[in-house]
Amino acid sequence: xxxxxxxxxxxxIIDHGRQPRNFRKLDGATQAEGFNxxxxxxxxxxVKLADGRIADIAFQGxxxxxxxxxxxxxxxxxxxxSEVEALALFGRVHAMLTEGLDGxxxxxxxxxxxVLSGVWxxxxxxKCATLAWHTLRGALQAPGERVxxx
Amino acid sequence: xxxxxxxxxxxxxxxxxxxxxxxxRVRREFPILSETPYGKPLVYLDSAATSQKPQSVIDATSxxxxxxxxxxxxxxxxxxxxxxxAYEGARAKVQGFLNAASVKEIVFTRGxxxxxxxxxxxxxxxxxxxxxxxxxxxMEHHSNIVPWQMLCEQRGARLRVSPITDxxxxxxxxxxxxxxxxxxxxxxxxxxxxxxxxNPIRRVVEIAHARGARVLVDGAQAAPHLDIDVQALGCDFYxxxxxxxxxxxxxxVLYGREELLEEMPPYQGGGDMIASVSFEKTVxxxxxxxxxxxxxxxxxxxxxxxxxxxxxxLGHEALAAHEHDVLAYGxxxxxxxxxxxxxxxxxxxxxxxxxxxxxxxxxxxxxxLDRQGVAIRTGHHCAQPLLSRLGxxxxxxxxxxxxxxxxxxxxxxAGLETVQDTFR
Numbered sequence: 001x002x003x004x005x006x007x008x009x010x011x012x013i014i015d016h017g018r019q020p021r022n023f024r025k026l027d028g029a030t031q032a033e034g035f036n037x038x039x040x041x042x043x044x045x046x047v048k049l050a051d052g053r054i055a056d057i058a059f060q061g062x063x064x065x066x067x068x069x070x071x072x073x074x075x076x077x078x079x080x081x082s083e084v085e086a087l088a089l090f091g092r093v094h095a096m097l098t099e100g101l102d103g104x105x106x107x108x109x110x111x112x113x114x115v116l117s118g119v120w121x122x123x124x125x126x127k128c129a130t131l132a133w134h135t136l137r138g139a140l141q142a143p144g145e146r147v148x149x150x
Numbered sequence: 151x152x153x154x155x156x157x158x159x160x161x162x163x164x165x166x167x168x169x170x171x172x173x174x175r176v177r178r179e180f181p182i183l184s185e186t187p188y189g190k191p192l193v194y195l196d197s198a199a200t201s202q203k204p205q206s207v208i209d210a211t212s213x214x215x216x217x218x219x220x221x222x223x224x225x226x227x228x229x230x231x232x233x234x235x236a237y238e239g240a241r242a243k244v245q246g247f248l249n250a251a252s253v254k255e256i257v258f259t260r261g262x263x264x265x266x267x268x269x270x271x272x273x274x275x276x277x278x279x280x281x282x283x284x285x286x287x288x289m290e291h292h293s294n295i296v297p298w299q300m301l302c303e304q305r306g307a308r309l310r311v312s313p314i315t316d317x318x319x320x321x322x323x324x325x326x327x328x329x330x331x332x333x334x335x336x337x338x339x340x341x342x343x344x345x346x347x348x349n350p351i352r353r354v355v356e357i358a359h360a361r362g363a364r365v366l367v368d369g370a371q372a373a374p375h376l377d378i379d380v381q382a383l384g385c386d387f388y389x390x391x392x393x394x395x396x397x398x399x400x401x402x403v404l405y406g407r408e409e410l411l412e413e414m415p416p417y418q419g420g421g422d423m424i425a426s427v428s429f430e431k432t433v434x435x436x437x438x439x440x441x442x443x444x445x446x447x448x449x450x451x452x453x454x455x456x457x458x459x460x461x462x463x464l465g466h467e468a469l470a471a472h473e474h475d476v477l478a479y480g481x482x483x484x485x486x487x488x489x490x491x492x493x494x495x496x497x498x499x500x501x502x503x504x505x506x507x508x509x510x511x512x513x514x515x516x517x518x519l520d521r522q523g524v525a526i527r528t529g530h531h532c533a534q535p536l537l538s539r540l541g542x543x544x545x546x547x548x549x550x551x552x553x554x555x556x557x558x559x560x561x562x563x564a565g566l567e568t569v570q571d572t573f574r
């Protein structure tokens with residue numbers, strides 16, 4: 001618990017938290033619900049696959065800046081990725097959020113998502129950032145089920 | 151309530167009745183207040199979640215283990231007698247604290263939640279039948295909703311909800327209309343943990359009793375702030391938690407009117423709750439022991455007794471005047487804060503300030519404040535039905551205790567300015 005607030009609330013996060021990208025309903029998409037019962041954060045993720053690739057992805061929901069920014073950044077990072085690539089990225093992001101960067105995950109593989117690397121020093125907030133990603137896995141692997149962080 | 155000197159305050163009560171509360175002296179009683187999270191002075195504004203503990207309570211608990219520890223009620227030896235005296239002495243202190251008519255009306259439990267479950271699963275289970283009703287209010291904590299839901303499901307009974315105003319007050323006319331011939335029990339909080347609203351319990355009791363319904367009061371948030379007199383309130387059950395009133399965790403109280411406790415079946419079976427046991431027949435112990443199966447939380451009860459002494463030493467008038475001063479100061483300061491909206495605006499309030507801030511989620515407020523040493527609670531506060539009634543998913547909540555100061559409110563406001571700078 002040594003992280004500075006500036007590491008957590010980087011400008012990109014504030015920006016995406018305030019004006020989330022791809023924040024809309026996607027008709028005809030596979031959807032999954034994510035819910036954090038501890039704090040009430042909730043999001044609906046919409047994914048459209050074509051030929052094993054994410055042709056379009058969007059979300060709607062309500063929550064803190066971290067959860068909204070994480071979902072927003074995730075949708076921008078995943079457009080055009082294959083399912084396999086998306087799940088591999090899930091693994092890298094999860095590692096970054098729970099263990100930090102620390103040389104284990106090359107920042108280059110994370111791109112813009114690396115702005116979330118400060119989250120791991122705020123253990124109470126890790127679930128805010130992972131909610132969107134858990135919901136993504138739900139959408140790809142068990143669509144229609146409600147994903148809970150607990 | 152009379153002022154009782156505590157062992158840590160041998161010089162006498164902190165404040166003679168009616169006197170001004172010397173908050174700096176009170177603060178020195180709480181060792182944790184000298185902690186410095188992130189190198190900042192601790193500003194603890196989360197007493198509604200759990201209060202901090204004065205040295206006298208910490209000492210009473212550790213002294214019990216160091217000098218008196220033995221099992222109670224059945225030992226013939228010296229220590230068992232001392233432990234029994236300490237445990238039963240704590241019961242007598244709680245009786246005085248609540249002004250119950252008899253020590254037999256004081257049942258030790260793990261806390262408010264267990265007290266409510268006890269009533270649901272003993273009184274409720276034997277008195278509720280198909281089509282009967284339990285009435286709760288829209289501002290209840292989950293612990294005063296879920297046990298009744300479980301009971302209603304078991305008995306085919308119906309849970310009904312008395313509405314509140316936008317300001318967070320009960321609507322007594324509507325409550326009265328909802329208490330009908332099938333209403334067996336009305337379960338209501340004395341003080342709301344989200345809104346701070348102090349409910350008019352005497353009126354609720356009059357309405358319920360006029361129709362033959364019993365009343366259970368959730369006193370978890372009232373116990374640390376109000377002068378409670380269960381006989382004057384007229385309620386049938388009163389539940390509280392030690393840890394919210396400067397006592398230890400894991401100890402609480404159920405007050406029940408003696409004739410009701412007598413009629414109720416035991417809650418759990420085990421040792422201490424029996425008079426005699428054979429494989430053919432068990433005779434239950436008398437009240438309150440009938441409801442205290444197993445070795446109770448002895449040190450916790452002793453610590454709760456010390457907490458009662460601590461509160462007595464502060465003096466109710468002085469405590470109420472002090473907490474009201476800090477609350478009024480806080481409400482004014484926050485109401486002037488740009489973009490901030492207070493949740494729960496009734497004038498009859500105790501020590502809780504809930505709010506939301508334009509464009510910033512309560513969790514982000516909580517994290518930014520935390521890094522400045524300011525501890526508040528954020529989220530739904532275990533009252534999701536209330537939050538959804540108010541059209542909110544979460545609030546930020548600052549809650550006060552006897553050690554709270556205007557200076558800490560200033561720190562909260564300064565912290566909120568940092569919140570706004572962060573999210574500008």
